[in-house]
Amino acid sequence: MHDMMVSRTAPDPAPEAQSPASSNPSFSPLYRQIKGLITRGLQHGDWKPGELIPSESDLARRFGVSQGTVRKAVDELAAEGLLLRRQGRGTFVSTHHEERVKFRFLRLVPDVAEDARALPQPMERQFLECKRTRASQDVARMLGIRSGESVTQIRRLLLLAGNPVVYEDIYLPGPAFRALTAERLESYRGPLYALFESEFSTRMVRAEEKLRAVNATEQEARLLRVKEGEALLLVERLSFSYGELPAEYRRGLYDTRHHHYRNELN
């Protein structure tokens, strides 16, 4: 991260929250430019997940703006989950190692959970496969690569008290995950995304999911120990790393007889 001043008329590259009929479309407030600079610092690896970033007053000095302007930029980044503020300590780069944000993307909760907001107890994992393969047309389209390109595929089960609840295929693009092995997956304690972050420099920032109900095939039924034809929740997830880069495609089948997918609408 370099010290640098900032212009007051540069356009905002981020398409978020744009007025459709803006009189001056090439206008970006200062704090958004600061936000962009901080984001670039995160992408570039100036500060790694879990690390402390410079204080607001420090950043304000570097960028040549007031602390309030930096504050607004950091506010938005914290709201998007890229940064984590801790009063009295400083501002940290978000990480999937954080106890508070573990399983941030898993919305499956047991029906009997007394408090739906409580953290789910971790499930047992069983890895069935971890191999290099070529992207099918579907997978390639989701990941924004060409079909036939190399991807890493993980197949696993999640179990609760010995009962399989989730069966999923995970696809990771490109050569970044070449070194990933079944053994490493087995030995690692903690969320997959924490592993990806620590050892493969890929941090998942946000994700889009598509949900549908499907009837279990014979193979799926066997693995999840349900009857063939049983209704399963199919969850397709596309995860993005910094800069809206598609970094993982996941296809999960959830047994929802004793669990449900929880969502909040605002």
Added chain:
Amino acid sequence: MHDMMVSRTAPDPAPEAQSPASSNPSFSPLYRQIKGLITRGLQHGDWKPGELIPSESDLARRFGVSQGTVRKAVDELAAEGLLLRRQGRGTFVSTHHEERVKFRFLRLVPDVAEDARALPQPMERQFLECKRTRASQDVARMLGIRSGESVTQIRRLLLLAGNPVVYEDIYLPGPAFRALTAERLESYRGPLYALFESEFSTRMVRAEEKLRAVNATEQEARLLRVKEGEALLLVERLSFSYGELPAEYRRGLYDTRHHHYRNELN
């Protein structure tokens, strides 16, 4: 809404974003108290959905605080969807009549939708029933009333191009909806929540959904024109009005062969 000053030490009744190990738990920043006062004004009906609320400087004068403090309060309310800011015009009470927020709670989109963020075209509606009945134990528990109390039940289909896609039962608590009839439902153009807002003084502010996959029963299969046993997406929704008041319970079955439920994770 009365003019009134505000204390600097009153506790924050809202449990949101509380530090678990706060040294001084009975501390609430000024802007949260202002937020509470505005929320109370909304509950009390001082400003109705779609109406303009007083300007920030006006509110600041009334409450005896600076404009920046009011601003922060309004920012949060706008982020929660209770208010809508429009530069140059003012701040408005959110309404389900807004073109931009119609079908805010319906996450079902056609598989072929080129832009997932595009507004779905409105579906045809077919009301099967609208009657007064007694709350079952399940429904009563969800709505926070006693079983046996009077509720209004609506049963309907949503269709796209003549094909049924959603079959749902809607339960509304108490006497507020006594006047609701099948005829009114049939004649009304626009989202249900807009009708509830305009004619029954009930605005849905947020909702929680539980999703699972179920096999279609014979009756469900007939209504949705699918095979018996076909996997359907069961969506249970509990909607809340101002002040976290449960105001609607909904049990919907979605045919997800050509549609999916879309969700974003952050």
Added chain:
DNA sequence: TAGTGGTCTAGACCACCGT
């Protein structure tokens, strides 16, 4: 006690909307 984020203020100016 020093340093961090969190709140609050007062004032200036800008972008946008309706008239």
Added chain:
DNA sequence: CGGTGGTCTAGACCACTAA
């Protein structure tokens, strides 16, 4: 043009953390 929300500043003080 006046009024609204939106941005930016500078400075004061508070709450919290760690040493």
